[in-house]
Amino acid sequence: MKTPDRVFAKKNFLLLLVGGIPVVLLLLFVWAGGWLTPNRLSANTLIEVLEKNGGVHPGFRRNHAKGICVSGEFISNGKAATLSRATVFRPGIVPVIGRLAIAGGNPGAPDYAVPVRSFALAFTLTDGEQWRSGMNALPFFSVATPQGFYDQQIATRPLAASGKPDPQKMQAFMQAHPEAKPFFQWAKTHVLAASWAQEQYNSLNAFRFIDAHNQSHFVRWSLVPHSPWQPVSAQDKEDKNYLSSELKTRLAAGPLSWDLLITVAQPGDPVNDATKAWPQENPSLVAGTVVIHKAEDQQGGTCNNINYDPLILPDGIAGSDDPLLNARSAAYAKSFNLRTTEETRQGQEKR
DSSP states (O other): OEEEEEEEHHHHHHHHHHHHHHHHHHHHHHHHSSSOOTTOOOOOHHHHHHHHOOOOTSSSSSOOOOOEEEEEEEEEGGGGGGGGGGGGGGSSOOOEEEEESSSSSSSSOOGEEEEEEEEEEEOOEEEEEEEEEEEEEEEOOOSSHHHHHHHHHTOOBBBBSSSSBHHHHHHHHHOOOGGGHHHHHHHOOOBBSSSSGGEEEEEEEEEEEEOOOOOOOOOOOOEESSOOOOOOOTTTOOOOTTTHHHHHHHHHHEEEEEEEEEEEEOTTTTTSOOOOOTTSSEEEEEHHHHHOOOEEEEETTTTTTOOOOOTOTTTTTTEEEEEHHHHHHHHHHHHHHHHHHHHHHHHHHHO
């Protein structure tokens, strides 16, 4: 038989346990934000370094700030249903809202001055789920970890006097991150396409497709353009905003299309390192076609208030253990909260 003292002690323990749960949750929340450990690399830290490089432009994304909204549909042919049970891969059509952009935090940057372009897509599935994907026109990423990305931003920050990075910092960065060498070699020789419509966009990170039998398949995906590639011309470079006007002109003549190509990892392929390309002979399949019909300015456009978090995934698609994925997700959320708050404040000031 329990004594009154033991019953009283047990009740106090339970009260302390229940009462302590909110405190624990609060501590986890502030730890995740980086407030308990200010020197820890966090979403706040990543956003701050992007702002120092690209400047603070209220109401705009902290990276890939300059872009345009597009909309259309994804037409699935059903072939990827063997790899993933996600409903997006069943034969049929789902609407998409996308955003074509150039890298960097300056929304006023000349289109031709930035070597990296991107295509983000939000697929709205018939069952209410969403699949969001942020892809880049790169063969592989520059670094393998969030710390590497942070170090790269520090090293490539332009000096006020020259407008170019500090050579000593760049040298130190390359010594600390030899995995970045292939990317910088690619950037030196890369020739920009004349149009967003002519670029191939790659997921870079690996993901898991989960099939109807609950088996996992590591994959990467690409959007392969139907429009033939042409180099950017000297005439294009006379207009720092030529990409948007060129895209609208193209769409006035008809829709633009990309095939969604799914590439499957083979044993030994790295699935947690976006700096490593997979062999070209890996098995792949075309899952369907993304067709874009309309473009509109991003400010006030349908894509402006979409957070293209790469970890917003439907049943049948899951993330890998690539450390960049969680970092991208956290930084996107921080950037989204900042710019939507700034947009609200700007709207109130105009009243």
